[in-house]
Amino acid sequence: MKVSLKKVAQFSVLSSLLVLAACGGGGEQATGEKEGQAAGGGVITADIGVISYISGPGAAYGEAITSGLKLAQKEINAKGDVEINLLIEDSAGKQDQALTAAQKLMNSENVTAIIGPTLSTEMNVVGPEADLNGVPIMGTSTTAEGIPQLGEYVFRNSIPEALAIPASMTKAIEKYGAKKVAILYGNDDVFTKSGFDTMKKAAEDMDLEILTIETFQKGQSDYNAQLTKIKGMNPDLILASALYNEGAVIMDQARKMGIDVPFVGGNGFNSPEVIKIAGDAANGLIVATPWYGEKDDSKVKEFVSKFEEEYGKKPDQFAAQAYDALYIYAEALKNAGEADRDAFRDALAQVKDFNGILGNFSFDDEGDVVMDPTVLIIEDGQFKEFN
Amino acid sequence: MLAELINPYYLQVASFVLINIILGISVYIPLSTGQLSLASAGFMGMGAYTSALLTIHFELPIVLGIIAGTLVAGIMGVLIGIPTLRLQGVYLAIVTLGFGEVIRVLFVNWESLTKGSVGLSGIPHMGREILASLREFGFNPQSLGLQNNQFIFLTIFFLLLVITAFIIWFFRRQHSSRVGRAFAAIKLDEKAAESMGINITYYKVLAFAQGAVIAGFAGALYAHVLAYISPADFAYHRAVEILVFTVFGGSEVIWGPVFGSLFLTLMPEVLRFISEYRYMLYGLIIIIMMAVRPQGLIDVHLLELLKSKTAKRRQKYGAGNQKSM
Incomplete structure (x- = not known):
């Protein structure tokens, strides 16, 4: 009796192992077949994961990004070269949530590639993990220093501050002949802090005299102390690395105090909300942006009208960047010819001179952005191209 | 099949659950002497930054980094615990909340060391380091039929599971020991406890410091599981979140914070299918639970x-x- 029990046990272990092996093999075969068919039929089907900031205080970013993506998805799938399924997950703006969302997409949903997450802090956590798993990942709104350097599989199509800020500074200096600048920045936010680092470096490179560096905190409402000091020093230009909500209040208070020099802002300052909050005081703000909705370009006009029709409001830069990002993915997918992660990564790295709504776009060796930003200035309560 | 069961996604969520359980316990311990502390986020940050900086700059092994982070948080706990002894209830909560903010502002402004609000990246990852050192001994996860990332998350999970189980076991033992009875007596009536000969100063500081040690420990683990930390992680939102774990689960017995952390960490993941509405439902669940069971679930x-x-x-x-x- 005992012996037979042992045999039964041995047999069941053996058979379960066999079943396991068969299952594993079967799974691989199935996916292989699926890809083969797709390539043969001419339509490449791919699951693209999206990690976005959909709930929480920054949900407006996530909403813009997902609407841009959905619009692009509709158009791309209608064209019929590639079939993209979007799997959208929420990160709530938290690193740990972004990481679990990424794990879910990479391991449970087996996506080919990921778009997102929204914040640079989230990308700092998700990027290395995706790189380790060999899943291509592209940020559409991550502008901080060092994002594409996280790994070979990490890309972005959002213009980094290191490209945008010097561009707007150069133009402003040329126009106004500025020599002395004052810098004002929010030191408790990743975005504004990293913008400040770029500003300081650019100012040093351009041999500008930095009169003073002042800081403020998120949610501050009174900037008179900093502005009084700046006013006393008489700068030609004020560099302000601030998010639009604080930035608009700063400009308002500065103008009331009689500071009428132009402001140069970072990417976070670039929002139509500035004009809404500060009104006339917003005139004279110079920002560099990848996205200019009034551009005289058929693609841009088409996108703006389609977006307005679909969502009832004008697209912002986040929607535009996300829209272009999915088109870049579609192009890479077409060139790769299959929904394989490695083939897709190689094809993505080779995307060059892609002509999207943001302009002419290429990746450099590290997966960072190569393109010329547009410099804008607020005049008479409107964003206009700055020349 | 086995490979499918060991999904890094589930393991990742489980790891966060375990870390949150440890954090929940760090609020429960001071609370078991009647001290409402909101400093756990601050202590957690101290542990995380200490360990991260030591392992990045001095290439210390992670274990030593975590121990150092725990100790620093513990020492800080004693230093904060002594002067705040005379405070009770809301007043203590305000002071500890202030302490947490001081710590966060310190991380933001000490830029030469902490890189300010940009945060520390490139912290050695616990699982990847374990795998790398096992590789040196000629071990290969493929020999177990596992992929590298599966192995990494499996080791992290089991490590955290053992640690959490030990902590729960320790505090359950403590609860029924002389120390635990002293804690309970102090919570019920401080004056009566004192007149019974219980050294109130000693036990209150002990409870506060134990909370700090546990929070610092959890923070150090968090840093090495996430491999990136920034001051915003340890803001007062975190302190409130940890407090909610304990209050929601129940602060009378240790199973309260354990269950609270488990439930409230799992909830947002389980609710993923309703995407942007999930935090609405999450909030609703908390409101209903608190209305029905104000003393906590357990x-x-x-x-x-x-x-x-x-x-x-x-x-x-x-x-x-x-x-x-």
Whole structure:
């Protein structure tokens, strides 16, 4: 009796192992077949994961990004070269949530590639993990220093501050002949802090005299102390690395105090909300942006009208960047010819001179952005191209 | 099949659950002497930054980094615990909240060391380091039929599971020891406890410091599981979140914070399918629960009820067994 029990046990272990092996093999075969068919039929089907900031205080970013993506998805799938399924997950703006969302997409949903997450802090956590798993990942709104350097599989199509800020500074200096600048920045936010680092470096490179560096905190409402000091020093230009909500209040208070020099802002300052909050005081703000909705370009006009029709409001830069990002993915997918992660990564790295709504776009060796930003200035309560 | 069961996604969520359980306990311990502390996020940050900086700049092994982070948080806990002894209730909560903010602002402004609000990246990852050192001994996860990332998350999970189980075991033992009874006496009535000869100063500082040690420890683990930390992670939102774990689960018994952390960490993941509405439902669940059970979900009565039920069932089952004999 005992012996037979042992045999039964041995047999069941053996058979379960066999079943396991068969299952594993079967799974691989199935996916292989699926890809083969797709390539043969001419339509490449791919699951693209999206990690976005959909709930929480920054949900407006996530909403813009997902609407841009959905619009692009509709158009791309209608064209019929590639079939993209979007799997959208929420990160709530938290690193740990972004990481679990990424794990879910990479391991449970087996996506080919990921778009997102929204914040640079989230990308700092998700990027290395995706790189380790060999899943291509592209940020559409991550502008901080060092994002594409996280790994070979990490890309972005959002213009980094290191490209945008010097561009707007150069133009402003040329126009106004500025020599002395004052810098004002929010030191408790990743975005504004990293913008400040770029500003300081650019100012040093351009041999500008930095009169003073002042800081403020998120949610501050009174900037008179900093502005009084700046006013006393008489700068030609004020560099302000601030998010639009604080930035608009700063400009308002500065103008009331009689500071009428132009402001140069970072990417976070670039929002139509500035004009809404500060009104006339917003005139004279110079920002560099990848996205200019009034551009005289058929693609841009088409996108703006389609977006307005679909969502009832004008697209912002986040929607535009996300829209272009999915088109870049579609192009890479077409060139790769299959929904394989490695083939897709190689094809993505080779995307060059892609002509999207943001302009002419290429990746450099590290997966960072190569393109010329547009410099804008607020005049008479409107964003206009700055020349 | 086995490979599918070991999904890094589930393991990742489980790891966060375990870390949050440790954090929940760090609020429960001071609370068991009647001290409402909101400093746990601050202590957590101290542990995380200490360990991260030591392992990045001095290439210390992670274990030593975590121990150092825990100790620093613990020492800080004693230093904060002594002067705040005379405070109670809301006043203590305000002071500890202030302490947490001081720590966060320190991380933001000490840029030469902490890189300010940009945060520290490139912290050695616990699982990847373990795998790398095992590789040196010629071990290969493929020999177990696992992929690298599966192995990484499996080791992290089991490590955290053992640690959490040990911590729960320790505090359960402590609860029924002399120390635990002293804590309970202080919570019920400080003056009475003092007149019974309990050294209130000692036990209150002990509880506060234990909370700090545990929070610092959890913070250090968090840093090495996430491999990136920034001051915003340890803001007062975090302190409130940890407090909610404990208050929601129940602060009378240790199973309260354990269950609270488990439930509230799992909830946002389980609710993923309703995407942007999930935090609405999450908030609603908390409101309903708190309205129905203000003392927290798990309290002494519930545990006794469960115990007596299982005991009855066992009696029945036992009797049934005897019959068939």
